[in-house]
Amino acid sequence: METVNVIINGRSYAVPKNATVLEAAKYAGVDIPTLCYLKDINEIGACRLCLVEVKGARGLVTSCVYPVNEGMEITTNSPRIMDARRENLELLLSGHDKKCLSCVRSTNCELQKLCRDYGVDADAVGGRRQRYPIEDSGYSIVRDNNKCVLCRRCVAACNNQGIGAISAVNRGFDTEISTEFGRPLSETTCINCGQCIEACPVGALYERDDTAKVFEALADPNKHVAICIAPSVRTAIGEAFGNAIGTDTEGKMVAAVKRLGFDGVYDMNFSADLTIMEEATELVERLQNGGKLPMITSCSPGWIKFCEHYFPDMTENLSSCKSPQQMFGALYKTYFAQKMGLKAEDVFMVSCIPCTAKKFEVKRDDENAAGVPDVDVAITTRELARMISIAGIDYNALSDEKFDDPIGKGSGAGIIFGATGGVMEAALRTAAEVVAGVPFEKLDVEPIRGVEGIKFAEYKLGDTSVKVAVASGTKNANKLLKRVQSGELDLQFIEIMACPGGCVNGGGQPIVPASVKNSVDIRSLRAAVLYNADAASDVRTSHENSAVKGVYDEFLGKPGSHKAHEILHTTYVKRGR
Amino acid sequence: MKKNLTTVSFKGTAEQEKKLDELIALHKGEEGATMRVLQGAQEIYGYLPIEVQKRIAIGLDVPVAEVFGISTFYSQFALNPKGEVAVAICLGTACYVKGSGDIFNKVKEILGIEEGTTSPDGRYSLDATRCIGACGLAPVMTINDEVYGRLTVSEVKDVLAKYQG
Structure with missing residues (x-):
């Protein structure tokens, strides 16, 4: 790596030649404050808080877009700089409603932190300010x-x-x-x-905050309130209680949720396994019977809506499987409720997911197997953390507890759903063993792991060779599908997750300040929790999950059966732009 | 300044659409294509209807919101068609100190439309302009090619009455 020598706050450092002043300061152990800067995606020098002094430059410069050069002398925190930053913060506040007391981001707000650090006068700049209506037309x-x-x-x-x-x-x-x-x-x-x-x-x-609906249901003695929690929630909810990024707090999470008073606390890994059974069956059927290929996964409701808007001609490529969230609710209200002697109407199904699009998904058509919505309310990881906080539960002091049986069981294949490539890997494990009789340990899954935006691999399933691709982030999905549409790529199976890195980086996860996100890859840290849990599982393939087998034996028949289709599959619409 | 969306219904012709599509095809993939196509589209349609902005976005494969961001940023882009009776009042310094602000408000009141917009029937449009170089006649209002100078608030009604359809 080519370097240049710079002086930062009076000390010399060798920094990469193509670094910005902001990046160079990192080498000096200095975090320059920013509001608009997001590494790689928003480097526009708009907020003017990253101002620094560069010897010889006219005025203060914005360090996030200012390149270093040999011998540059930089000062990051003189009184002049601090005055300028304070003044800019005060100007920003003149257009802000300053309702910190009731703000959802209070204590986790980058503006609030800077204002506190710099001791700003919140009313320093008066005058007119714009007033906007709150826009809450959507479910998410x-x-x-x-x-x-x-x-x-x-x-x-x-x-x-x-x-x-x-x-x-x-x-x-x-x-x-x-x-x-x-x-x-x-x-x-x-x-x-x-x-x-x-x-x-x-x-x-x-x-959209749906916690009040959940608290209300919990207080209703006539309701059976159950919750199922997605794999990725446990990778990040600990962050809301001061744990480091990448801390697995599954046991404490379950213990806390049980204290909120749910009648059943379940692991969505179970229905992730169920999804694999249905999806792997659907894939094999499409391969054998000349069905629409490539088949594309349907777990991510953000991706589904993207497909409906931007690739309406490809909705037939989507697997007809409901997402694990919807499968769980559908099966709970049709099967488990009956087993427990409950009416579907009396069950209030809550899901907790790392995702805001799931709030939209619960309102979709054709997601009501028992004649009532499969899932009543979907809350994000953030909302669950807030519920735990409001209830006064001392999260970190709790002893670990386990999910409720019989459907609290998930396999290692189910848990890796939360990382990009995970659904593909889980499906291949089952397809390899069930279809081709190859032990899954023999599969080389490395090419489809990791946070790369688009990944390719080819697998032998018996006599058939299956070409697969994995994309995360809808921009990557767009690129990939354009190549499929043009005929350039011939693929049989594609996994797509709407969020970059998959669900661990979903839009409902605890919010990490840009200063942290700019220097560590939170996707990999959180995904590691899932892969570790998978490696430690006794059962690592979906088809060996005894709870899943039980449901097929007792209720659904076999994967892809008529009954399974009625309860676990759905339909899509063509929205266009 | 905040730009107001038009309430005039879109009446694009097949010929205009063909020209627009050719323009999009010509610039697609170029750096800064959106600006060029928006400029050309305004020449074709006289303004930038929502329908045209959307067609440009999809044609160039850029977000519709981004096109809207550009069309509302530059003052030279018009989101409203010129009315059959295009009223403009100079709010340049000389006219303004001579009371053109009051005239502007009176016209707004009579026509019932906001600055930069056109009545839903497409008959009247109203613009505030910077100095038009007729300071000697301040305050000045123009309607199509006619210039009305040394105007008073009380005269506004009679002037507009001449243009009733």
Whole structure:
């Protein structure tokens, strides 16, 4: 690596030649404050908080976009710099509603932290400020421009998903983040993935809060309230209680949720295994009977909506399998409820997922196997953490507890659903053993692991060779599918997850400040929790999950049966743009 | 300034659409294509209807919201068609100190439309302009090619009455 020598705050450092001043400062152990900067996706020098002094430069420079050169002398924290940053913060606050007390991001807000650090006067700059209605037309995402600092990180995150549902519109004092023609977000091609929420430094974007509905159901003595929790939740919920990124707190999470008063606390890994049984069967059937190929996974509701908007001609390629969330609810209300002597109407099914798009999914048509919605309310990891907080449960002090049986059991294959490539790997394990009689340990799955946006591999299943691809992030899905449509790629099976890195990096996960995200890969840290849990599992393939076998023996018949189709499969619509 | 969307219904012709599609095909893939196509589209249609902005976005494979961001950023892009009766009032310094702000408000009140918009029937449009170089006649209002100088608020009604359809 070519380096140059720079002086930062009076000390010499050798830093990469193509580094920015902001990156160079990292080598000096200095975090320069930023609001608009998101590594690789938003480097625009707009917020003017990363100002530093460079000897010989005219005025202060924005370090996030200013390249280093040999002999450069940089000062990152003189009184002049701190005054300028403070003044810029005060100007930002003049357009902000300053309702920190009731803000969902209070204590986890990048603006609030900077204002505290710099000792700003919140009322230093008076005058008119814009007032915006809160936009909550959708089931998933709420937009509150009264808190927006126009950093454009959400716009960059949405563009990075290949969608661009929002953009900065108008100019000057009237600039705001808006949808096309100011339409409600729910009437645009927004896929509800929530990556904008993860990108927002303040409380201008957040999920629709459904916790009140859950508390209400829990307080209703006539309701049986069950919750199933997705694999990725356990990889990140600990962060909300001060644990390091990548800490597995499954046992504490289960213990805390049981204390909230649910009648059943279940692991969505069970229905992930069920999904694999149905999906692997569907794939084999399509391969053997000349069905529509490549088949594409359908677990990610953000991806489903993306496909319906941008590839309406490919909805037949989607697996007809419901997502694990919906399968769980459907089976719980049709089968387990009956076994427990409950009416489907009296069951209140909650799912906890790392995802905002799942809130939209529960409202889709054809997701009501028992004549009532399969899932009543979907809450994100963040909302579950808030419920635990409100209930006064001392999370970190809890002893580990286990999910409820009989459907608390999941295999190692089910748990890796949360990482990009996981569904593909789980499906291949079962396809290899069931179809081809190859022990799954023999599969070389390395090519489909890891956070790379698009991955390819080829597997021999008996006599047939199956070419597969894995994409995460809808921008990558878009690239991949265009190559499929053009005939350039001949594939049989594709896994697509809407969020970059898969569900571990979903839009409903605890929000990590940009300063951290810019230097560590939270996707890999969280995914490691899943792969470790898989490696430690006794059962590592979906078809060997005894709970899954039991459901087929007692109720569904065999995978892909008529009954399984009625309960566990769904349909799609062609939305277009 | 915040741009207002039009309430005039879109009346594009097949011929205009053909020209637009050719324009999109010509610039697709170029750096800065959106700006060029928006400019060309405004020449074809006289303004940038929502339907045209959307067609450009899909044609160039860029987000519709991004196109809307550009069309609302630059003051030279019009989101409303010129009315058959295009009213413009100069809010340049000389006209303004001579009371053109009051005239502007009076016209707004009579026509019932906002600055930069066109009445739903397409008859009247209203614009505020910067100095048009007729300071000697301040305050000045123009309607199509006619110039009305040294205007008073009380005269506005009679002037507009001449253009009733």
